[in-house]
Amino acid sequence: MTKKAYVIGTADTKGPELAYVRDLIAATGLETVLINVGTKGGDSGVDVTAASVAACHPEGPAAVFVNDRGAAVTEMARALTAFVGGRSDLGGIIGLGGSGGSAIIAPAMQALAIGVPKVLVSTLASGDVSAYVGASDVNMFHPVTDVSGLNRVSRKLLGNAAHALAGMMANPVPEAPDDRPAVVLSMFGVTTPAVQAITEDLSDQFDCLVFHATGSGGRSMEQLVYQGDVAGVLDITTTEICDLIVGGFLSAGEGRLDSIARSKLPYVGSCGALDMANFWGPESVPPQFKDRTLYHHNAQVTLMRANAEEAAQIGTWIGNKLNACEGPVRFLLPLKGVSALDIEGGPFYDPQANDALFQALRSTVKQTKNRRLIDLEMHINDPAFAKAAIAEFNEIYNEKGT
Incomplete structure (x- = not known):
């Protein structure tokens, strides 16, 4: 099965940035899947809608689409974790987020096996990142500017993150010939x-x-x-x-x-x-x-x-x-x-x-x-x-x- 790069974010607020990252990864020859985890719409142009992700929540989509932003973020994170856990074609994952998006995406990354390429572009990457990295191997990129629009700074830094994921996926580390337990x-x-x-x-x-x-x-x-x-x-x-x-x-x-x-x-x-x-x-x-x-x-x-x-x-x-x-x-x-x-x-x-x-x-x-x-x-x-x-x-x- 062809392994794909999963590009994840809140498409209602970061649609152009997500598409930019997706297109750069696709230009390297990798297949991509663009996933929306926003709770306010923004499904245009994505491969997986927010409703499809929410449907994976253990208690159903109604648990995600609630009137409280904090609760919606928490429950969308649970839904995304369940969603990515059931995908056999996931070869690497990149997410873009501010505080809310990072809180949604990071738990799903942490739940993946160590060694699966993971890149999180987050405006919180210059502070204490322990909550986002956890015990896993999440690579965090600081975008310097907010993830809000494409400009001379964000294009370069989002591009670096996109190419980092593509490089990891296109050049997997060979398994060592080691049969020792x-x-x-x-x-x-x-x-x-x-x-x-x-x-x-x-x-x-x-x-x-x-x-x-x-x-x-x-x-x-x-x-x-x-x-x-x-x-x-x-x-x-x-x-x-x-x-x-x-x-x-x-x-x-x-x-x-x-x-x-x-x-x-x-x-x-x-x-x-x-x-x-x-x-x-x-x-x-x-x-x-x-x-x-x-x-x-x-x-x-x-x-x-x-x-x-x-x-x-x-x-x-x-x-x-x-x-x-x-x-x-x-x-x-x-x-x-x-x-x-x-x-x-x-x-x-x-x-x-x-x-x-x-x-x-x-x-x-x-x-x-x-x-x-x-x-x-x-x-x-x-x-x-x-x-x-x-x-x-x-x-x-x-x-x-x-």
């Missing part, structure tokens, strides 16, 4: 020695995909697990959960570990960097934390040591998530430190806080033959820790017969 790993700078030692050992047998545990990294890892492209998980660095509980800036959200639990995959986890919450520059640290133990990682990042009370909450939260895992679980407790800063003589060395974390895990996790906590009298970055993690993973991976 994929495993995912989580890493932070303060757990790098452990994770690099693990990947070096496992790389002969597995394609090791390492995710930076910065919130978006954890969400991306979970999404890949959800897609079913993974054979196992070595979640060495669960630090995003500390940010969630304490109020740091790099949380992966309440859904962390949920995809892993549903997958039933072999899972080896640990307490990597659960000693720290992340903030930006010193001025970003909330007032209630000003007297806490802080470490200035660099000019842009300030770390705060989690105290015993917070550590206990983190352990309980993780324990409840592990109890929901039906696959084989081994969660490793590095009793001599959970990060490069949490080591005797280090700025975050706090045995009392670590003990609160470990005790909360022990009291919460319902241990079985399949779900176990493993005490290790070593630091997380000790070479012996990496060897222990590898041994535990190989054991449960081979037992599962994956």
Whole structure:
């Protein structure tokens, strides 16, 4: 089946701009589909009308065409996500939008598999784009001017975006001749020695995909697990959960570990960097934390040591998530430190806080033959820790017969 470029926007307000992008992509030889997601008409010249998209809404088109603009945008986003999810000819997608159009198009892009070309031209692209990119691989282009009319600036920038999508579709990256099963790993700078030692050992047998545990990294890892492209998980660095509980800036959200639990995959986890919450520059640290133990990682990042009370909450939260895992679980407790800063003589060395974390895990996790906590009298970055993690993973991976 010929794969097509989907061009999406609110044709009632951005019809000429959408047609311009479509025509540039078509001029490269690719087939296109122009889709209207506006709720005020504008279907002239499109291939898929707004009503056709709205008909894909789980509750029917009446849920989309309502008298409240905010509600209409939210429900059209749901309809578009369902629409693109059912299209087998979609080879790439480009959307044009302001705040409303971007809110409609971005969720549909995020729902597509990682690797499908995605370009979003949005007037919000120069700010915090986390809500639009999510855990996916959406490429955002800033149009500089508003997406409102074709002029000497917008023609060039819309053209660049159109040609970017066309280039991705016309020149797909060749599949690597690699039949190794994929495993995912989580890493932070303060757990790098452990994770690099693990990947070096496992790389002969597995394609090791390492995710930076910065919130978006954890969400991306979970999404890949959800897609079913993974054979196992070595979640060495669960630090995003500390940010969630304490109020740091790099949380992966309440859904962390949920995809892993549903997958039933072999899972080896640990307490990597659960000693720290992340903030930006010193001025970003909330007032209630000003007297806490802080470490200035660099000019842009300030770390705060989690105290015993917070550590206990983190352990309980993780324990409840592990109890929901039906696959084989081994969660490793590095009793001599959970990060490069949490080591005797280090700025975050706090045995009392670590003990609160470990005790909360022990009291919460319902241990079985399949779900176990493993005490290790070593630091997380000790070479012996990496060897222990590898041994535990190989054991449960081979037992599962994956």
